[in-house]
Amino acid sequence: MCSGIHAVPSGPGEFPEAVYSFVICDKMNVMIDAGVANSVMDVGFLDKLDYVVITHLHIDHIGALSEIVQRYKSRVIVYEGYSKYLRDPSKINRDARAVLGEVVDIYGEVQPTDGNFLEVKGGEEIDLGEKKLKIIYTPGHAKHHISVLADGILYSGDSAGGRYNGTPIPTTPPPLDLRKYLDSLKLQISLLPKAVGVSHGGLVAPNHLKEHLDQILTRNYRVDIDIGGLAEEILAKHLSANYKGLEEELSKYPDLN
Numbered sequence: 442m443c444s445g446i447h448a449v450p451s452g453p454g455e456f457p458e459a460v461y462s463f464v465i466c467d468k469m470n471v472m473i474d475a476g477v478a479n480s481v482m483d484v485g486f487l488d489k490l491d492y493v494v495i496t497h498l499h500i501d502h503i504g505a506l507s508e509i510v511q512r513y514k515s516r517v518i519v520y521e522g523y524s525k526y527l528r529d530p531s532k533i534n535r536d537a538r539a540v541l542g543e544v545v546d547i548y549g550e551v552q553p554t555d556g557n558f559l560e561v562k563g564g565e566e567i568d569l570g571e572k573k574l575k576i577i578y579t580p581g582h583a584k585h586h587i588s589v590l591a592d593g594i595l596y597s598g599d600s601a602g603g604r605y606n607g608t609p610i611p612t613t614p615p616p617l618d619l620r621k622y623l624d625s626l627k628l629q630i631s632l633l634p635k636a637v638g639v640s641h642g643g644l645v646a647p648n649h650l651k652e653h654l655d656q657i658l659t660r661n662y663r664v665d666i667d668i669g670g671l672a673e674e675i676l677a678k679h680l681s682a683n684y685k686g687l688e689e690e691l692s693k694y695p696d697l698n
């Protein structure tokens with residue numbers, strides 16, 4: 442039996458905190474995002490897992506999905522029209538290699554998921570027992586990105602950046618849709634969450650959202666995150682792609698606010 446909420450590192454052995462998955466235990470248990478294929482994640486504390494929510498279909502969020510679904514027969518919640526890319530992830534693997542190069546070999550390629558999918562578009566509420574899970578459509582990082590609100594905690598995937606060493610970081614490589622991203626970020630700020638689960642950073646205080654918004658609006662999004670070793674190299678690879686995403690978009694909007 443599990444209870445409460447859990448932030449579980451689900452990155453590779455070289456950088457476990459590269460990604461976090463979150464688990465909410467109630468009458469129905471839910472996991473939000475499924476880490477990388479070569480994940481260190483141990484979900485042995487779960488006797489059952491009713492749902493896995495996929496915030497969006499990038500390899501660092503769906504890598505262990507097929508294994509988890511095989512083991513727990515969980516229902517997979519994903520944005521409408523996109524379950525087909527989980528059934529056949531070849532496009533996702535190809536796109537990831539174009540952006541991340543050899544980091545894909547550290548993360549591992551995504552395997553097909555043969556499962557029971559529940560496609561959503563935002564606004565749905567799912568009863569977990571004591572808690573309710575609310576799906577919120579938060580495009581910008583990807584057009585199929587959803588976030589989740591449960592018990593006042595917002596699980597923002599990659600729609601509100603990430604956070605390491607107390608510093609917010611950009612998490613979107615091109616193509617970033619900055620207008621939609623900022624609208625989604627402001628929407629999430631307006632929800633007044635008591636904490637935020639960011640996929641790249643874990644559970645953080647809600648002022649993260651505003652700090653991340655400010656770093657974009659003031660164009661101070663280049664960060665210095667000192668974590669050392671291969672983890673820092675992996676993070677640097679992501680960051681250089683993500684800076685490009687912001688640079689391209691910000692050049693279109695000189696008067697952004």
Ligand SMILES: [Zn+2]
Nearest residue numbers: 499501599640
């Ligand atoms: Zn990500």
